[in-house]
Amino acid sequence: MADVAGSIKNDTVGPAQWSRGRVALALVAVAVFLTLLHYAGLLPDWLFRIPESMIPPFAGWLDAIFNFVKDDLGLLKLTRTLTEGLEWLLDVTANLMFGKRRWPHIGPIPWTAVAGVAAVIGYYLGGWRMAALGAGTFIWTALIGQWKIAMETMSVLMVAAPLAFFIGLTLGILAWKYTWVNRTIKPVLSVLQTLPFFTYLLPAVIFFKVGPTAGAVATTIYAIPPMILMTTLGLQKVSPEVVEAGNMSGCTKWQLLRHVYLPSARTEILVGVNQVIMLCLAMVVLTAFIGMPGLGAKLLAMMGSFKLGRSFEIGVTIVLLAVMLDRMSKAWVVKQPEHFERGTPWWRRHAILLTGVAVFVFFCILAQFVDLAAEIGRKQNFSQGKEIDTLIKGFLALEPVQATTGAIRYVLNVWILNPFRDFLLSIPTPAFIMLIVAFALSLGGKKPAIYGAIFFSLVALSGWWDRSVITLYSVISAVSLALLIGVPLGIVAARSEKWSQRVLLACDTAQTFPSFIYLIPAIMLFGITATSVVMSILIFAMVPLIRYTIEGLRTVPPEMTEAADMSGATRMQKLWNVQLPLALPTMAVGFNQAIMFAFFMVIIAAFIGTQDLGQELQRTLAGTDLGKNFVLGICVSLMALTFDLTIMQWASDQKKALGLPD
Amino acid sequence: MSADTVISCKNAWKIFGPDPEGYLKTLPAGHSFDDIRADGYIAGVKDVSIDVSRGEMLVIMGLSGSGKSTLVRCFSRLHDITGGTITVEGQDIMSLSEKELIELRRNKMGMVFQSFGLLPHRSVLDNVAFPLEMRGQDKHARRERALEVIKLVGLEGREDYFPRELSGGQQQRxxxxRSLAIEPDIWFLDEPFSALDPLIRREMQDEFLRLQAMLGKTIVFITHDFDEALRLADRIAIMKDGAVEQCDTPDQIVLNPATEYVRKFTEDIDKARVVHAGVLATSSDNGTGDPVDAKASVQDLARLLVQDTRAIIPVASDGKIVGGMDRAAALEILLEAS
Structure with a gap:
């Protein structure tokens, strides 16, 4: 695979490539030399790691800036005022969903009414199957006895998602309208998207108090970027003729935006809505780390105390919610308006709405008389937490299972992971940076190489080098393992249309799960150990790898494979010489996503107990160490960005060289 | 400019590039399209002067990239011109404020687009009523007017359909x-039938001629199809590289192409079908005997031309003799065609 890629590159780029390759090679040589010197004990200490005395106090500087903005500029006052508005909103939704004794004293809405309305909405969007999914999700949640915690989560989601939508939409419109806004927003967005979520959490806590308010703010901010991107994209794609038609109809600027641009960009905007909802759900679960009650908090507690049965049940609830929200919002994207025949009576035109209202009212009234329809109490639920617990633990205690997991753990730890980590740590800092630069240079060219050099030097200067390397080690080892499993799986699945569809569907579904979920199977099998960390990253990162492998192979133009067939290529020859080289750029996108996912997951997995940046980050959450929190977060972001820039550059170069559409 | 000139375009330029105005100022006379391109600019409209009179149908004809769509967009100020002047009903449209421009479009102009430009989220009725809604007409009045035009274009009964539920021909209807809803005086049609298949296109052209006979609007019609141009036009302007090569009646374009480029276009055209008796009535001698109608094409007169023995045939328009047609010249056109 590598030499195929190499030959393509040389064919298309020519002599400039050679010098690029030579520079990279020279860098590697120097790096190897430095490392060998270090092994021989000849390398001076200041070349191995940057001495403490030379590390600038970034955290202190950032703290000073934050304090200035927070206190002197009065940002804290502003945000605390905002907090009140937000708290009011959260009170309303909380009251409606799980009914604390708060204003407006209406709720809680009986669970049967919620499930009924979900079924009606599901039916409207996607027929009976969607109706069953909508109702089923809520019925399960109620019966398993998680209604209250699920509604705690939902009540924050209901505030955060619309907020993120409106802010994203507005910023998206501004970025589309004014180039300077676009130019300012773009780099901020790409940093935001690689910033570990812990970095969102602490500022939220400091500026917006602990609990639901901070949770809602962090969730909102986290979900805004894709909405901005989708809005801008959609507005740019509106056909110029439609705009001209609007102009010729005498639209004012505002009318043009309101009646022509926004409705014509409906599809992209709704895709944005889908992403907002899914990111909100993913984040709102994670806000458990800053004391936001709900499904996430419960899951965290259950996993922490190794109550696998309950963890599993909560996991199912979260997955069901994710799948339901995703399917319904996606169905909304493709839902097109249909006309009614002339003379359809008004009640038929509004049949769905009327049914929805009727179902809601019916269950609300029913709940007044039948307690079970209003709430399912602790004693009445069907939770099998303890039983599942014993079952799983019994299964794990079985001799063959224990032997297998034990063996995997042993082999991974002793033979692969630990030696690899120690090796990475033994490379002198300058040599390490040179290796990264060589990697970026040979794949992406000059620009990623320069960025890589700057970014990693900053990481080195941050003073968290060892922990950064450990973070990187987890990412690299997990993604490599994921490559070994995911790519062959993808290749096999891509061989038949039917299996491609199935596996793609499974991958799409898996991608909607909040990342937290991926910890559950890893912990179940390997307990709370370092292996679990790698395993959960591995599962999480495998999804995009499989997905893009299939996509890349399936989108190879059929005339190419036919040409290979007619040239008498065997299946293997065809795969190696035609399909894989052409699919490689697309697969690289998947590889890139896998790395991004891995960086994300490695930070979450921190609570299992790792020695990387994630753990330090998590520690900062307990205090008010904003500067350190940011330094750590930016370290992760800088490393992720280096890979992102390099691989995406390579993928787009390759696509151009191969004449494939972007 | 006569009182009956609706659109008057004088030395209009539209240049695309980093600094069009500055570039136009320093542009030496006689710079060709390719010279301008070598300087990094594109001349969308190059020194065009053209007048459109009331009730006339001007067809702008040219291949893709010839600047015909750009020119019509300059007329409606969807594009701002770089140099020259364009007046519509005596008003210099470049001097209009945004508000005045919107007023002009809301009351005087209608435009039809090649890919229809319909709003996908609105029903047929709401699409047609859209310009009326924009100018703030009340719901009842605009519904009434919209239904009226929908009936006019033969889409009765489909008012509640959405664009994607209609065929291409229906969408263009x-x-x-929509372009007729506000009762515009000036009607721009930008390749309205190019996206339709040939059979539907023919049908729509007939439909269009029927509407025009009824409404008598001032029309600027764009096409890349010479047959279509000949079929519909009062006058044809042929464009190449942003400039108008020739602007004249179909007869004159076919008979006396001004440039080599125009001649190539007319080469394969059946001239007998295009040239009318009225154009050939150039002889000072009015001739004798029964006159032929000035509106009849040479092809219509084929039998007569072959069988008649007169050297000069009188030509009459509205019952009045306007001149004599040289039979030999007319026969020449007929024979050349076949």
Missing amino acids: VGIA
């Missing part, structure tokens, strides 16, 4: 209805 919606586009036409």
Whole structure:
């Protein structure tokens, strides 16, 4: 695979490539030399790691800036005022969903009414199957006895998602309208998207108090970027003729935006809505780390105390919610308006709405008389937490299972992971940076190489080098393992249309799960150990790898494979010489996503107990160490960005060289 | 400019590039399209002067990239011109404020687009009523007017359909209805039938001629199809590289192409079908005997031309003799065609 890629590159780029390759090679040589010197004990200490005395106090500087903005500029006052508005909103939704004794004293809405309305909405969007999914999700949640915690989560989601939508939409419109806004927003967005979520959490806590308010703010901010991107994209794609038609109809600027641009960009905007909802759900679960009650908090507690049965049940609830929200919002994207025949009576035109209202009212009234329809109490639920617990633990205690997991753990730890980590740590800092630069240079060219050099030097200067390397080690080892499993799986699945569809569907579904979920199977099998960390990253990162492998192979133009067939290529020859080289750029996108996912997951997995940046980050959450929190977060972001820039550059170069559409 | 000139375009330029105005100022006379391109600019419209009179149908004809769509967009100020002047009903449109421009479009102009430009989220009725809604007409009045135009274009009964539920021909009927909703005086049609298949296109052209006979609007019609141009036009302007090569009646374009480029276009055209008796009535001698109608094409007169023995045949328009037609010249056109 590598030499195929190499030959393509040389064919298309020519002599400039050679010098690029030579520079990279020279860098590697120097790096190897430095490392060998270090092994021989000849390398001076200041070349191995940057001495403490030379590390600038970034955290202190950032703290000073934050304090200035927070206190002197009065940002804290502003945000605390905002907090009140937000708290009011959260009170309303909380009251409606799980009914604390708060204003407006209406709720809680009986669970049967919620499930009924979900079924009606599901039916409207996607027929009976969607109706069953909508109702089923809520019925399960109620019966398993998680209604209250699920509604705690939902009540924050209901505030955060619309907020993120409106802010994203507005910023998206501004970025589309004014180039300077676009130019300012773009780099901020790409940093935001690689910033570990812990970095969102602490500022939220400091500026917006602990609990639901901070949770809602962090969730909102986290979900805004894709909405901005989708809005801008959609507005740019509106056909110029439609705009001209609007102009010729005498639209004012505002009318043009309101009646022509926004409705014509409906599809992209709704895709944005889908992403907002899914990111909100993913984040709102994670806000458990800053004391936001709900499904996430419960899951965290259950996993922490190794109550696998309950963890599993909560996991199912979260997955069901994710799948339901995703399917319904996606169905909304493709839902097109249909006309009614002339003379359809008004009640038929509004049949769905009327049914929805009727179902809601019916269950609300029913709940007044039948307690079970209003709430399912602790004693009445069907939770099998303890039983599942014993079952799983019994299964794990079985001799063959224990032997297998034990063996995997042993082999991974002793033979692969630990030696690899120690090796990475033994490379002198300058040599390490040179290796990264060589990697970026040979794949992406000059620009990623320069960025890589700057970014990693900053990481080195941050003073968290060892922990950064450990973070990187987890990412690299997990993604490599994921490559070994995911790519062959993808290749096999891509061989038949039917299996491609199935596996793609499974991958799409898996991608909607909040990342937290991926910890559950890893912990179940390997307990709370370092292996679990790698395993959960591995599962999480495998999804995009499989997905893009299939996509890349399936989108190879059929005339190419036919040409290979007619040239008498065997299946293997065809795969190696035609399909894989052409699919490689697309697969690289998947590889890139896998790395991004891995960086994300490695930070979450921190609570299992790792020695990387994630753990330090998590520690900062307990205090008010904003500067350190940011330094750590930016370290992760800088490393992720280096890979992102390099691989995406390579993928787009390759696509151009191969004449494939972007 | 006569009182009956609706659109008057004098030395209009539209240049695309980093600094069009500055570039136009320093542009030496006689710079060709390719010279301008070598300087990094594109001349969308190059020194065009053209007048459109009331009730006339001007067809702008040219291949893709010839600047015909750009020119019509300059007329409606969807594009701002770089140099020259364009007046519509005596008003210099470049001097209009945004508000005045919107007023002009809301009351005087209608436009039909090649890919229809319909709003996908609105029903047929709401699409047609859109310009009326924009100018703030009340719901009842605009519904009434919209239904009227929908009936006019033959889409009765489909008012509640959405664009994607209609065929291409039907969608363009919606586009036409929308452009007519405000009862415009000036009607721009930008390749309205190019996206349709040939059979439907023919049908729509007939439909269009029927509407025009009824409404008598001032029309600027764009096409890349010479046959279509000949079929519909009062006058044809042939464009190449942003400039108008020739602007004249179909007869004159076919008979006396001004440039080599125009001649190539007319080469394969059946001239007998285009040239009318009225154009050939150039002889000072009015001739004798029964006159032929000035509106009859040479092809219509084929039998007569072959069988008649007169050297000069009188030509009459509205019952009045306007001149004599040289039979030999007319026969020449007929024979050349076949």
